[in-house]
Ligand code: GLC
C-alpha cells in the first residue's frame with residue numbers, strides 16, 4: 001500500500017453528495033421527498049461511488065425557509081418521517097460503508113422555536129439574551145442600518161416587548177446571540193445529540209454569520225452596488241459577518257467533534273479566498289472543510305479558473321485540505337450555467353482537482369434549472385424580491401428518476417414541477433446509455449477512487465491559455481495529465497517545455513479512450529481528457 005493512502009481520512013479521499021430532501025424521493029405520496037425515499041434510493045448513490053451523503057435540514061420546522069428555520073434541532077419533521085426512519089437511514093448508510101452528514105443551522109432558529117418564544121415573551125425572561133434584541137432609536141427607527149439577505153431591514157419590531165430583534169434572513173429566522181455562553185452550550189448539546197447517534201459530521205449553515213460586532217456598528221455602503229442586485233448588496237456586511245470572534249466559536253464546535261472518532265465539519269462560507277482560509281483555524285482547529293465556492297462565482301474561462309485554483313492552492317494553510325463545489329440548493333445548476341456539453345467538462349474538472357468534491361443531486365444526470373411560473377414560486381428569496389430572478393426553486397426540483405408519471409419521484413403531484421423533458425433526461429435512461437453524463441460521472445468517480453494520484457496526489461498547473469486548461473495530478477508512482485477545452489471550438493495542446501507520452505483513460509469523447517498521445521494533442525470543442533502519463 002502506498003503511504004499516500006494511509007494518511008488520509010474518508011472526508012479527504014471520498015466524494016460528497018448533497019441531497020435536498022424535499023426533492024429526492026417521495027415514499028408516502030404527499031409530493032414531498034422523505035427519509036424512506038432516500039433509503040429507497042441508496043443503491044443509486046452507492047453505485048455512483050459516493051462516500052458521504054449530506055442532507056439539507058430534515059428537522060422540525062414551520063418551513064418558512066424550507067427547513068433552514070428550525071423549531072426543534074433534535075426532532076424530525078413529520079413530512080420527512082420519524083426518528084425511527086432517521087435511525088434506519090443512518091444504519092443503512094453505514095451498512096453500505098458510507099457516511100452521513102447533517103445540516104446544522106446554528107446562526108438562527110425559527111421564530112416558532114421554544115427558545116425564541118420564551119425570549120420574546122418578556123424583557124426579563126432568562127432567554128431574552130439568547131437572541132439579539134435592541135431598543136429603537138429615539139425616532140423609532142431601527143438600531144442600525146443592517147439589511148436582511150432576503151430583502152429589507154434585518155430588524156423586526158416586536159410590539160409586545162417594545163424592542164427590535166435581528167434576523168440576517170427572514171423575520172421568521174431570528175439570529176441567536178452567540179456571545180451568550182448558554183446559547184453556545186445549547187448548540188454543542190445539539191451536536192452531541194446527533195454525534196452520539198453516530199452521525200459522521202455537519203455542514204454548518206452560514207458559518208461566517210454566527211457572531212456580530214459587539215457594538216452593532218453600521219455597515220459601510222457598497223460603492224459597487226448595481227440596481228439588478230439584491231438590496232442586501234447595498235452595504236458591505238463588515239460588522240454583521242466574519243467577525244474575529246467567530247473563530248472561537250468554530251473552535252469550540254471543533255472540540256466537540258474531536259471528542260469523537262473521525263467526525264468532520266464543513267463550513268458554508270461565502271468569502272474571498274484569504275478570508276475563507278481563516279476558517280481552517282489556527283493549527284487546523286477550525287472547520288475541516290470551509291466550503292470552496294470559487295467555481296460557482298468566477299467566469300467559465302480557463303485563465304480565470306486556473307488563476308483561482310492557484311490562488312486557492314497557494315493560500316491553503318499547512319495541512320489544510322482543499323475542496324471543490326459546482327452547485328448547491330442556493331445556486332443555479334452547472335448545466336444551466338455552462339450548457340450541456342460543458343457540464344461534462346465541468347464534471348471532469350470537479351473530479352480531478354485536488355480536494356474533496358461535493359456533487360449536488362441531479363447534476364450527475366445533467367439536470368437543468370427548471371422554469372417555475374411566477375404563480376408557483378415557493379422560495380422566500382424569490383417571493384420577497386420579485387423581478388430580480390432570485391428564486392432558488394429552479395435548482396430544487398424533484399430528482400428525475402425515470403420516464404413514468406412524475407419521473408418516479410412521487411405518486412402525487414410534486415411540490416415543484418418537473419421539466420418538460422424529464423421523460424428523456426432521467427436516471428433510468430442514462431443507465432442504459434453508456435455515453436450519458438451519468439456514465440461519465442460514474443467512471444470519473446471510479447477512476448478517482450482507484451488512483452491515489454487523483455484522490456490524494458499533488459496538483460501542478462501546466463498551461464491555461466485561450467480555452468485550454470491543463471494540469472497534472474501525481475504521486476511519486478503515477479502521473480495524470482488533465483486537458484480541458486472550456487470552449488465549443490477545437491483547440492490544440494502543444495506545450496513547448498513539457499514533453500509527454502501517455503494513454504487516454506477517460507475522455508468526454510469515449511471513442512478516443514485507450515489511444516496513445518505524445519508531444520501535442522488536438523481537442524474537439526467541449527472535450528476533456530485524462531491522460532495516464534508514461535513514467536520516464
Ligand atoms: C444558507 C442555506 C440557505 C438558507 C440560508 C438561511 O445559505 O444554504 O438555503 O436560506 O442559509 O438559513
Ligand code: MG
Pocket residue numbers: 025026027028029030031032033034079
Ligand atoms: Mg413524502
